[in-house]
Amino acid sequence: MNKRHFLTRTAMAAVAAMSLAACSVLPESEPLSVYQLPAPQMQASPAAQSLPSLRINTPQAGFALSSPRMLVNPDGDQVSTYKGARWTDPVPALLREHLAKAFTQQVSATGITTDEHALRSDVHLGSDLRQFQVRYNGSSPRAVIELDARLINPNSRSVIAAQHFLVEQPLDNPQIAGVVSGFKLAADELAEQLIRWSTESLQGYEVK
Numbered sequence: 568m569n570k571r572h573f574l575t576r577t578a579m580a581a582v583a584a585m586s587l588a589a590c591s592v593l594p595e596s597e598p599l600s601v602y603q604l605p606a607p608q609m610q611a612s613p614a615a616q617s618l619p620s621l622r623i624n625t626p627q628a629g630f631a632l633s634s635p636r637m638l639v640n641p642d643g644d645q646v647s648t649y650k651g652a653r654w655t656d657p658v659p660a661l662l663r664e665h666l667a668k669a670f671t672q673q674v675s676a677t678g679i680t681t682d683e684h685a686l687r688s689d690v691h692l693g694s695d696l697r698q699f700q701v702r703y704n705g706s707s708p709r710a711v712i713e714l715d716a717r718l719i720n721p722n723s724r725s726v727i728a729a730q731h732f733l734v735e736q737p738l739d740n741p742q743i744a745g746v747v748s749g750f751k752l753a754a755d756e757l758a759e760q761l762i763r764w765s766t767e768s769l770q771g772y773e774v775k
Contacts, residue, residue, distance in 0.1 A: 602637075602743070603655045604665055605751040607758055609672040615766050618674050619689035619774055622721075623667050624682045626659045626696035626714065633657055637746065638700035639708075646700065652743050658699045662712075662754065666692075669758030689774045690727065691719040692765065701738070701746055710736040710749035712757050718768055728768035732760055 631638060635657050637649040654661050663681055670679045680686045698713035712734045718727040736753035738745050 598651055600652050600743070601635075601655055602652060602747050604661050604754060605747070607665060607669040607672065607751075607755050609669050609755070609758065609762075612673040612762065612766070615670075615673045615762055618678060618766060618769060619772060620678045620680070620687075621670065621674075621690050621692055621765070622680045622682060622686065622688035623663055623670065623692045624694070625663045626694040628659045628696040628699075632696055632699055633659060635661075637743075640700055640702045642703065649743060649746070659696055662696065662699065662714075665754045666758050666761065669755065670762060673762050688721070690769060690772070691721050692761070693717045693719050698733075699750075701741075701749075702735075708738045708741045708746075708749075710738060710746065710753045712750075712753045714757065716761060716764070718765060727772065728764075730764050730768075732757055734760070 631646060635654040637652050637654065639647050639649060641647060656664070667679055667681050680688055694717065695715040696713070697715065698711045700711060701708050702711045703709075712732075714732045715729070716732060717729045719725070720727055734753045734757045736749045736756065738749040740746075740748070
């Protein structure tokens with residue numbers, strides 16, 4: 568075997584060894600569990616039947632809240648995520664669908680749409696999502712949803728009414744299953760408040 572051939576085989580063996588070593592130190596992919604937000608269970612509201620047709624727009628949100636990650640604020644201002652868990656959709660879309668289902672259950676299936684369909688409606692419900700995360704108060708975790716909502720005339724683009732909402736639901740179980748259940752209860756409560764406020768704000772409203 569000549570010297571050049573020996574060096575070539577030696578180099579190839581070294582590269583192969585390095586490749587195997589690199590493969591052995593790569594981290595294994597983390598198991599990921601995907602969770603849906605359980606559907607609301609609302610009772611039909613006679614008062615809400617008077618609502619004009621309503622389009623629920625996807626809430627506007629900052630970068631951290633615009634992903635499907637589950638956020639937790641264990642201490643101070645630092646925001647973390649639950650390892651190996653995420654929602655089925657980005658949080659704004661997740662909340663939009665939950666609210667649309669809740670309004671539909673209390674009003675009617677034909678009077679409620681979302682910006683996914685872009686159908687014509689008498690009033691738009693726009694909002695800014697400020698919080699959708701677990702917060703700890705001492706040792707007591709809570710599912711927190713904070714929303715600034717606006718009822719908008721789509722023709723004039725004027726605000727008919729605006730309201731700030733803050734819902735805090737204590738968690739019976741700080742594990743993921745308890746977190747999902749807590750957010751479901753918090754989202755149901757938010758929907759109840761939004762429907763009641765919308766009904767009161769649009770009472771006697773004339774479509775223009």
